[in-house]
Amino acid sequence: xxEVWSYxxxxxxxxxxxxxxxxxxxxxxxxxAFVLALPLGALVHRYGPVRHVALTAGSVIYTVPxxxxxxxxxxxxxxxxxxPINVVIALTLYSLALLVRTTADGLDAVDxxxxxAASAMGYRPVRRWFTVQLPLAMPVILTGLxxxxxxxxxxxxxxxxxxIGGLGQLFTRxxxxxxxxxxxxxxxxxxxxxxxxxxLLIVAVQRRLxxxxxxxxx
Amino acid sequence: MSLDYLLDxxxxxxxxxEGFPQRILEHLGYTAxxxxxxxxxxxxxxxxxxxxxRGALLAINLGNAGRALPTLGVLMxxxxxxxxxxxxxxxxxxxxxxxxILATTYAGIRxxxxxxxxxxxxxxxxxxxxxxxxxxxxxxxxxxxxxRNATLQVISTATIAAYAGLGGxxxxxxxxLATLEYDQVVAGAIVIxxxxxxxxxxxxxxxxxxxxxxxxxxSAGNRPTTVHPEPNPEPAG
Amino acid sequence: MIEFExxxxxxxxxxxxxxxxxxxxxxxxxxxxxxxxxxxxxxxLRMINRMIEPTSGRVLIDGDDVxxxxxxxxxxxxxxxxxxxxxxxxxxxxxxxxxxxxLQGVTRRDARTSALGLLERVGLPANLGERYPSQLSGGQQxxxxxxxxxxxxxxxxxxxxxxxxxxxxxxxxxxxxLLRLQSELGKTIVxxxxxxxxxxxxxxxxxxxxxxARLAQFAPPADLLAAPADDxxxxxxxxxxxxxxxxxxxxxxxxxxxxxxxxxxxxxEVDPDGRPLGWRGADGLLPTEGTFRDGANLRTVTDxxxxxxxxxAVRVDAEGxxxxxxxxxxxxxxxxxxQRERLAALAMAEEAR
Numbered sequence: 171x172x173e174v175w176s177y178x179x180x181x182x183x184x185x186x187x188x189x190x191x192x193x194x195x196x197x198x199x200x201x202x203a204f205v206l207a208l209p210l211g212a213l214v215h216r217y218g219p220v221r222h223v224a225l226t227a228g229s230v231i232y233t234v235p236x237x238x239x240x241x242x243x244x245x246x247x248x249x250x251x252x253x254p255i256n257v258v259i260a261l262t263l264y265s266l267a268l269l270v271r272t273t274a275d276g277l278d279a280v281d282x283x284x285x286x287a288a289s290a291m292g293y294r295p296v297r298r299w300f301t302v303q304l305p306l307a308m309p310v311i312l313t314g315l316x317x318x319x320x321x322x323x324x325x326x327x328x329x330x331x332x333x334i335g336g337l338g339q340l341f342t343r344x345x346x347x348x349x350x351x352x353x354x355x356x357x358x359x360x361x362x363x364x365x366x367x368x369x370l371l372i373v374a375v376q377r378r379l380x381x382x383x384x385x386x387x388x
Numbered sequence: 389m390s391l392d393y394l395l396d397x398x399x400x401x402x403x404x405x406e407g408f409p410q411r412i413l414e415h416l417g418y419t420a421x422x423x424x425x426x427x428x429x430x431x432x433x434x435x436x437x438x439x440x441x442r443g444a445l446l447a448i449n450l451g452n453a454g455r456a457l458p459t460l461g462v463l464m465x466x467x468x469x470x471x472x473x474x475x476x477x478x479x480x481x482x483x484x485x486x487x488x489i490l491a492t493t494y495a496g497i498r499x500x501x502x503x504x505x506x507x508x509x510x511x512x513x514x515x516x517x518x519x520x521x522x523x524x525x526x527x528x529x530x531x532x533x534x535x536r537n538a539t540l541q542v543i544s545t546a547t548i549a550a551y552a553g554l555g556g557x558x559x560x561x562x563x564x565l566a567t568l569e570y571d572q573v574v575a576g577a578i579v580i581x582x583x584x585x586x587x588x589x590x591x592x593x594x595x596x597x598x599x600x601x602x603x604x605x606x607s608a609g610n611r612p613t614t615v616h617p618e619p620n621p622e623p624a625g
Numbered sequence: 626m627i628e629f630e631x632x633x634x635x636x637x638x639x640x641x642x643x644x645x646x647x648x649x650x651x652x653x654x655x656x657x658x659x660x661x662x663x664x665x666x667x668x669x670l671r672m673i674n675r676m677i678e679p680t681s682g683r684v685l686i687d688g689d690d691v692x693x694x695x696x697x698x699x700x701x702x703x704x705x706x707x708x709x710x711x712x713x714x715x716x717x718x719x720x721x722x723x724x725x726x727x728l729q730g731v732t733r734r735d736a737r738t739s740a741l742g743l744l745e746r747v748g749l750p751a752n753l754g755e756r757y758p759s760q761l762s763g764g765q766q767x768x769x770x771x772x773x774x775x776x777x778x779x780x781x782x783x784x785x786x787x788x789x790x791x792x793x794x795x796x797x798x799x800x801x802x803l804l805r806l807q808s809e810l811g812k813t814i815v816x817x818x819x820x821x822x823x824x825x826x827x828x829x830x831x832x833x834x835x836x837x838a839r840l841a842q843f844a845p846p847a848d849l850l851a852a853p854a855d856d857x858x859x860x861x862x863x864x865x866x867x868x869x870x871x872x873x874x875x876x877x878x879x880x881x882x883x884x885x886x887x888x889x890x891x892x893x894e895v896d897p898d899g900r901p902l903g904w905r906g907a908d909g910l911l912p913t914e915g916t917f918r919d920g921a922n923l924r925t926v927t928d929x930x931x932x933x934x935x936x937x938a939v940r941v942d943a944e945g946x947x948x949x950x951x952x953x954x955x956x957x958x959x960x961x962x963x964q965r966e967r968l969a970a971l972a973m974a975e976e977a978r
Binding site: 321 | 452453456458459460461463464468544545547548551561562565574576577578581584588
Binding site: 510513602 | 674696698703705708709711714717728759773774783
């Protein structure tokens with residue numbers, strides 16, 4: 171325990187830098203994917219053929235291991251292997267594959283009679299989408315967002331294997347120091363803590379946005 | 389990007405100890421071992437929790453925490469504690485595979501309609517009979533889905549075995565990076581991705597054989613379930 | 626006989642589902658538990674096959690406390706049908722029906738063979754046997770549910786809202802089918818419903834439950850209609866109970882007039898074989914609007930009297946030949962006297978208690 175503390179004291183700046191970098195690398199892709207997933211998910215929800223293509227593409231992306239993707243992207247994009255943009259793109263693709271699907275699922279799950287009732291009361295399509303359909307789909311969409319966020323936070327560590335920053339660097343540091351525990355433990359704790367905090371934040375937002383979901387829950 | 393390494397026949401020789409066939413076997417070996425252990429641990433727990441409804445919160449939270457653990461960190465921790473070898477790699481992969489298997493087994497069992505379980509109890513099935521003859525067969529598509537998801541994650545993550553000094557397809561990635569032979573890295577990445585796809589298809593085929601036509605994804609859709617199964621597989625490191 | 630002895634079910638949170646229920650269900654009869662939702666009728670039913678255990682009191686089947694038997698073994702000897710049937714979606718129709726015999730150790734082949742016979746018995750074609758439940762209509766699923774419950778030939782059949790999930794036309798079919806089956810099988814059936822019309826139609830005896838499974842009245846349907854025990858039962862039974870009660874009254878006691886009896890200047894005209902053709906009057910031939918046979922209930926006869934242009938219902942014999950007329954005044958007399966007799970009998974029964 172004291173070793174962990176002394177490591178923190180002497181390498182505090184490095185740890186902080188790694189943490190900040192980790193946050194960026196993990197959350198930026200989720201944010202980008204979330205924004206892109208809303209229109210794409212709506213398309214998938216609406217058009218059957220698009221659904222098949224999009225969901226198949228998503229499944230294929232999933233089967234590509236992240237480390238393999240990180241190493242293939244530079245060849246495909248012409249970027250340097252050490253460029254963090256590879257990590258951002260790779261994680262955005264994974265998050266997108268997940269979020270498009272959950273967005274479509276969420277929209278599918280909205281009771282069609284509610285939408286008919288909204289139309290019957292005079293909602294125009296755009297307004298109905300934003301004020302009725304999207305809010306009702308939110309619980310499912312946000313569940314997907316939680317999964318994507320937690321997955322990204324734990325996945326970014328892999329980037330350290332090819333020399334890109336983030337908390338994973340603490341693991342490789344421990345490796346280089348002959349399996350020295352303090353950086354490994356610090357990395358694990360911070361990574362899990364970050365995932366938990368991010369998850370709780372989304373839950374808090376979800377509670378604010380969808381109070382009815384709790385009212386009906388058992 | 390050059391595919392020379394991938395297409396070099398010598399690398400596909402069955403006798404070459406560093407060739408693809410040998411590495412694929414090693415890779416599948418690590419994967420199978422980890423999945424077997426994870427399934428032996430997670431399936432009974434998921435079944436018990438799903439059937440009794442007790443301890444659900446604990447299981448869900450443990451599962452989520454497991455999901456948040458970076459596998460690389462778990463591997464390093466295991467290496468530091470038990471030393472180099474197959475054991476720490478297997479520990480890391482087992483920790484990775486348990487959450488999806490546990491969560492989907494639980495979700496699958498919970499998704500069985502209440503009246504079906506009620507009817508099973510009412511016709512005089514014992515609790516183990518209800519679990520094995522009714523709940524598991526009906527939940528099978530979801531459970532196998534979780535197993536496929538876990539398999540994908542473990543296959544893609546088993547590359548770390550090479551980082552810990554063992555074999556498997558990860559060798560090409562790390563050796564290639566170390567010697568700056570990008571060919572080898574690309575070849576390794578492509579073979580891993582292809583292996584993942586092939587194994588997933590094989591499992592999908594098995595699923596089709598195992599699952600009763602009566603609970604096929606579409607035909608069973610006449611009754612909405614209250615539990616939303618895991619939304620999706622998640623990619624793994 | 627199934628007997629409830631001061632049975633109470635209280636949940637840990639303090640809710641009382643059933644309070645001090647005592648009741649005897651007759652062997653070979655259909656006994657219906659009816660009441661508003663949440664009145665504890667389903668809880669009471671489920672205590673018979675130990676799906677729910679009573680907090681206090683006993684449930685006896687033929688004198689034996691149900692808690693004296695292992696649950697699973699007990700349940701295999703009691704048929705159980707629930708709303709929506711609760712079929713196993715992963716098993717074919719035949720395998721669903723064969724469930725209990727297989728649990729009891731019958732070979733799969735034998736169980737499936739007798740399952741095939743049961744399908745026929747509940748009015749389903751044999752070719753449905755290899756289908757899965759999701760490929761059947763709601764009414765068909767419910768029939769399979771009944772077949773599954775009957776598969777081990779249990780003396781007792783419990784039915785929990787068995788016909789509530791199907792549309793009215795199908796429900797009507799299923800109710801008729803149940804009555805037909807029961808006339809062949811003579812099981813001891815306990816059926817739970819919230820539908821008073823279903824209770825009156827199916828029940829040999831009807832137990833009306835109020836909140837907490839308080840037994841508001843336990844009587845044959847005719848008595849329920851003729852003399853509701855209190856306002857609660859009266860409101861549950863609803864409107865037109867007098868007219869509906871005629872369905873249980875015997876139509877053969879009414880004075881019969883000769884078919885030559887003219888009414889209001891109308892005379893019954895028959896063909897050479899004696900079959901009624903219509904009422905002949907100044908305006909030509911008017912329709913009889915139907916006929917009845919011996920054994921018809923008063924409700925049928927009354928309906929014919931009301932519809933008839935002559936105010937007289939025509940009775941026919943087995944060959945369809947007209948053999949008598951029932952006039953409005955004779956009908957009224959019979960209704961009056963039967964209602965008086967019924968009330969007197971009820972009062973006597975009350976006194977005897």
